[in-house]
Amino acid sequence: MRWRRRDTARARLPRGEGPWAWLSAGSVALSLLLLALLLGLLLSRGLGHFWPGDVALVTLEDGRQLAGRAVREEPLPDGSGRERLYRTGNRDLDGAIWDWVALAAIHEVSYPRELLVLERRRWGEFIGRLVALEPEAGPRLEGEAAWSALEARLVALEARREAIRRLREQTIRPLVRRLEREGESAEVTRALAAAEARIGALRASLGGASLVLESVSGQHSIEPLEEVVRARRPNAMSNLDKLAAWGQGVWRFLSEGQRAANTAGGVWPAIFGTVLMVMLMSLLVTPFGVLAAVYLNEVAHQGRLTRLVRIGVRNLAGVPSIVYGVFGLGVFVYGIGGHLDSWFFEASLPSPTFGTGGLLWASLTLALLTLPVVIVATEEGLARIPHRQREGALALGATRLEMLTRVVLPMAMPAMLTGVILAVARAAGEVAPLMLVGVAKLAPQVPVDGDFPFLHLERKFMHLGYHIFDAAFHGGDVQAALPLIYATALLLVLVILMLNLTAIFLRHHLRSRHGTLSSY
Amino acid sequence: MPVMREARPARGAFIDFEPEATSLEIRGFGLRYGDKPALNDLTLRVPRHRVTAFIGPSGCGKSTLLRALNRLHDLNEEVVQQGEIRLEGRDIHAPEVAVAELRRRVGMVFQAPNPFPMSIYDNVAFGLRLQGGLSKRRRDDIVEWALRSAALWDEVKDRLRASAWSLSGGQQQRLVIARTLAVGPEVLLLDEPASALDPISTLKVEELIRNLKASLTLVLVTHNMQQAARVSDYTAFLHNGELVEYAPTDTLFTNPRLARTENYITGRMA
Secondary structure, eight states: OOOOOOOHHHHHSOOSSTHHHHHHHHHHHHHHHHHHHHHHHHHHHHHHTTSOOOOEEEEETTSOEEEEEEEEEEEOTTSSSEEEEEEOOOHHHHSOSEEEEEGGGEEEEEOOTTOEEEEESSSOEEEEEEEEEEOSSSOOEEHHHHHHHHHHHHHHHHHHHHHHHHIIIIIIHHHHHHHHHHOOOHHHHHHHHHHHHHHHHHHHHHOSOEEEEEOTTSOEEEEEGGGEEEEEOGGGOOHHHHHHHHHHHHHHHHHSOEETTTTEEOOHHHHHHHHHHHHHHHHHHHHHHHHHHHIIIIISOOSHHHHHHHHHHHHHTTSOHHHHHHHIIIIIIIIIIHHHHHHHOGGGTTSOSSSSOOHHHHHHHHHHHHHHHHHHHHHHHHHHSOHHHHHHHHHTTOOHHHHIIIIIHHHHHHHHHHHHHHHHHHHHTOOHHHHHHTBOSOOOSOSBOSSTTSBOTTSOBOOHHHHHHHHHHSOSOHHHHHHHHHHHHHHHHHHHHHHHHHHHHHHHHHHHHHOSOOOO | OOEEEOSSTTTOEEEEOOGGGEEEEEEEEEEEETTEEEEEEEEEEEETTSEEEEEOSTTSSHHHHHHHTTTGGGGOTTEEEEEEEEETTEETTSTTSOHHHHHHHEEEEOSSOOOOSSBHHHHHHHHHHHHOOOOHHHHHHHHHHHHHHTTOHHHHTTOTTSBGGGSOHHHHHHHHHHHHHHTOOSEEEEESTTTTSOHHHHHHHHHHHHHHTTTOEEEEEOSOHHHHHHHOSEEEEEETTEEEEEEEHHHHHHSOSSHHHHHHHTTSOO
């Protein structure tokens, strides 16, 4: 007889269950769809921002010209057609970086290759034409020669900036630290002066070259080369070049600090702060949660009081997170932190050290917030361990403590990790309590550095969730920050995913070592 | 050596042993779960280096009695006990007796195999590591000896580091026996050790039980009467928490003295 394959497509359909199977399958499908929509939105809006899109040169019916990137279209308020939003940059020349243009008013749209996009330290983007490059000495360069000279100059400029940065961090910072530690000494002072002199020389060599620029509406301006971060001619770039530029943009977003009041630049300090805070929180919540669960499940007399405590713990999970924030502010920051200050940091009072929001207090507050999750998950894991395993250990002459530490807890480890996974998921996305206990709008100094004790628990830190909130509601130009907000939201989701995957991998590793609980 | 004696002719017929041949002595032992009586005034002696079986219908208290022999009831706050259990003449509930030490002397194998989620080697070495103070070499030797005693060595010697949960049910049960033997008990309590196993594994475990009595006192709880007849030397029949008849296995199964016993072994009483 030949084995016949089961018709898998048919086998997967819910059969014979009536409407319930369809209803439950439908609700799963709906949840997945919504999730996919959310991720799709974040992906397209967030990642699209780094793509160097073509710059349009728009000629209006009245002869006026503007250059910019099309952002979106909307119907006109009076219903007579549609209008298009262009991001035109040139805040210094026009006073605004956006321009709404009615489609009916457009005479012609072209994409000339020579249109230039400059990213500057001040005033944001410039979009227009490069007229000339004026070097410190020598003849002024015009046209294509100016463009190739500009590209070469920018590469050299970047190298010098990097050199200055390295000098500051690797030479000057340690010297200053030594000064603070050992007091004045001729040797250190000399080394410091030498380093300063080298920085001065590098600065000078950045040069006084400047660019002569012209916007498409005919306004001229002169931009010192020093102010320019990047220059591109998107219309002249191939798709491969654009992809490379996109990759660079994403990398800079991940690795750099923010600029322009959180509406531009990267989010590295926020990524770092979020991950560090969540890790600290996990380190704090796991032992407490596990010990509490062990007590409730293994040690305490299973009477009315224990049941009451258990109900209390489960209900703590439902307390609004801002309440935890207020508690953290009152107890950790003002209470414990204030006392720490008056005992150990009296010298620096009235400026507080621990008596103000900081990494430690934020981690503690979130640990408190996620404690019920860990307790409940661990307790369930402990309760699932078969009685015969405990009796087996006891029958071999193990004390209760040995039974717990050698058999029960190792077997409950996957459940504990499940608890930690849930706690991480909850804590990483939490913003409200953080605003009270230590998150900062701008803290470019990450809480870990080479200074003793390396991890600075009292420092304020940045957080992706708060960064989103701040950029979206407190920024001057929300329109400009919007793509960055999407990108940050996407990043937050990815960071949580990564943290969870780590824990899931760990759990899988623990389980696979000895297989799952066999049930007989 | 065994002396037949009508201890309480009105209620039962019991065999008795000289104190020198006795491993465990149960004297006037009773046990309640809260208000629910489970065992009532039991008195019997378990002979050394023999297999003694407890039989009886479900709920008769045979497992409860077995678990009392290594104080596993200590964990249950509801349990109230009375009377005495003596191991080699010493009361196991005496305050100077350490319960962990007692459980090492009176090992127990449960109905369902319960290997720990560790390697085969670590399972057998579990009890040894609790005691500590053994060189790795010595521990290896004891692990090998225990696995050989449990007739499992040849099947696992090449994969001692594999998870114990990868073994079959019968192998797991023999592993659990090896684990218990490794701590060097004097008495081995077996609570329906073969009821979760297939017939071939059951035979292996039964053969193992017969071999082990050369060095150990074994107490077997079973509701499989053929099994009791096959492996045990003496059989105690319990009913409703009371000892009804206790006799050499041949006698009890071929010529029971009480009608209640006969009804049970011939299947007229569930």
